[in-house]
Amino acid sequence: MEDVALLVDALDEAAGPPRRALYAVFDGHGGRDCADWVSQRLPGLVRHELDNNATAGASANSKAGGSSSTAATVKEALRRSFALCDTELLRACDDEKWCDGCCAVTALLELDAAPPRGCVANLRDSPLLLLEHGLLVEIYCYV
Numbered sequence: 001m002e003d004v005a006l007l008v009d010a011l012d013e014a015a016g017p018p019r020r021a022l023y024a025v026f027d028g029h030g031g032r033d034c035a036d037w038v039s040q041r042l043p044g045l046v047r048h049e050l051d052n053n054a055t056a057g058a059s060a061n062s063k064a065g066g067s068s069s070t071a072a073t074v075k076e077a078l079r080r081s082f083a084l085c086d087t088e089l090l091r092a093c094d095d096e097k098w099c100d101g102c103c104a105v106t107a108l109l110e111l112d113a114a115p116p117r118g119c120v121a122n123l124r125d126s127p128l129l130l131l132e133h134g135l136l137v138e139i140y141c142y143v
Helices: 033-064 071-096
Strands: 003-008 020-029 101-110 117-123
Touching (some): 003 033, 020 033, 033 071, 033 101, 071 101, 071 117
Antiparallel strands (some): 003 020, 101 117
């Protein structure tokens, strides 16, 4: 099997209750080297980009009295994480002589938002459908 699942119930490094969770499936194409590599690297990149966006957004939003974690900042953090991961993966493929690849579908949950919200990102041919009690649930944030 070339698929790799990722379950990170507490993406935060800070003590206390988790504020964010990250779940993903990486669909390996032609092997699972890339899927394994991305599953290990992407969470750290997402954590770093979210922290950077929150820090940059906090100063701007504190002046306006707003929240530092908006849908736009989360989407941008996911975009940047995917782009950085892709760049690093291409370098690793060259170094390791890998000839496979992977697609991805991720769900980032913001557990401390009221109400909790999620942002879904996919790369290539891996869509995500969210079902609740057998019914399709609308996804509000899709990268």
